[in-house]
Amino acid sequence: MNKPQNRLKKLPKVDLHLHLDGSVLPETLIELAKHSGSELPAWEPEKLLPYMRVEGDCDSLAQYLEKFDFVCAFLQSAHALERVAYELVKQCAEQNCRYIEVRYAPQLHREQGLTVEQTIESVLRGLAAGESEFGTVARCIAICLRGHSREQNLEVIHGASAYLGRGIVAVDLAGAEAAYPPELYTAEFALAGKLGLPVTIHAGEAAGAESVETAVLKLGASRIGHGVRMKGDAEVTELIRSRGIPLEMCPISNLQTKASPDWDSYPLRGYFDAGIRVTVNTDNLTVSGTTITKEYEALRDHLAFTDAELCAIVMNGAEAAFLFGEEKRSLCAKLAEELNDWLTETVS
Ligand SMILES: [Zn+2]
Incomplete structure (x- = not known):
């Protein structure tokens, strides 16, 4: 018996x-703390998890972001960054991420x-090792x-x-959106544009449609992280739709924050x-307690997405990838074929 959740796990994503x-x-984290001789409030994974994952009481993005300080303290060496990057590729490969x-x-x-360069090299080393071992193609976005x-x-x-073209594919802007509107960062993203770096911006997560509009018109964003709160603003919604700007939506996280x-x-x-190029993503596997399979389950169970629509969402993601030329064509072609196989596979 191929259970429905196994079927979504098998969906290439x-x-x-x-x-x-x-x-x-x-x-x-426990091993990294032992290695560096640091203190932890708990030494068993299940007792440590509440410090790393949001529980039911999270009521804002600001509260959600608090979980990151705890973990970041242990990610201060080349070894730690390389290791967690490698393990992240493994976690994604287990959920059939391509x-x-x-x-x-x-x-x-x-x-x-x-x-900055040493951190980038460490992360890229971990991603490359993970990619060659587990087969999931892994690229990196640097965040301002x-x-x-x-x-x-x-x-x-x-x-x-x-490192553009050598593992880095884009730059991003993240952090407390409500307190720091995107127009404060025009100089940074003007430079990104000049250097040919693609841009995605966290916008419309903790602030409204104007934040999404500024990210696109003033910071040169060609993708938007979340975009949830542009809902209800017909003008900005139409801007995103007509320009074909993909939204990187993270359903479970978006409800938590x-x-x-x-x-x-x-x-x-x-x-x-409405024809907007929606993509579905996880945001944070540990902080949100999610996997990409769980996100697709949520689409099916809460938003009535059919199998064919789920495949369309995956293809939106492949087409929105910050890859170019042959790499992009080959990812899209491979996924189109695998999705077709998945769709036509009879559940027995
Ligand atoms: Zn994010």
Whole structure:
């Protein structure tokens, strides 16, 4: 008997919005703490998990983000970054992800003296090792942070640019959206544009449609992280639709951060039906307690997506990948074939 959840696990998938520091296994954190002689509030994975994962009481993005400080303290060496990057590819391969884009903020991993470039090299080494061992193609997005200085963020853009085409595929802006609107970061993303770095911006998660509009019109975003709160603004919704800008939606996380209060008001189905290029992603495997398979289950169970529609979502992800030329064509062709096989496979 092929159970429905096994069937969705077998669905070949793509994850474009996946944070490295939000996806660390508790077992790994324990080993990293032992290795560095650091203290932990608990030494068993299940007792440590509440410090790394949001529980039912999360009521905002700000609360959600608190979980990251705890983990980041242990990701300050080349060894730690390489290891968690490698393990993240493994976790995604186990859920049948064919392609992932892993993002992280270089400036958060420099407490022990690493340069931006050294953090990038460590993450890329881990991703490459994971890709060659598990077969999931893994690329990286470097994150600029809201609340960081212009100097810090420009350093990230320059560092990312040095590795563009060698593992880095884009730059992003993340952090407390409500407190730091996107127009504060025009200088950083003007440089990204000048250097030929593709841009995605976290927008419409903790602020409204104007944040999405600014990300596209002023920061040059060609993808939007989340975009949940542009719902209800016809003009911005039409801007996103007509320009074919993919939304990196993360359903389980979006409900946890209260970007949307419940499944009934979650706009993913409406966006999809309106012809917006919706993609489905995890955000943070550990902080959200999710997997890409669980996200697809949520689409099926809460938003009435059919198998064929789920395949369309996967293809949206492949087409929105920050890959170009032959690499992009080959990912799309491979997925189209595998999705067709999955769709026509009889459940027995
Ligand atoms: Zn995110």
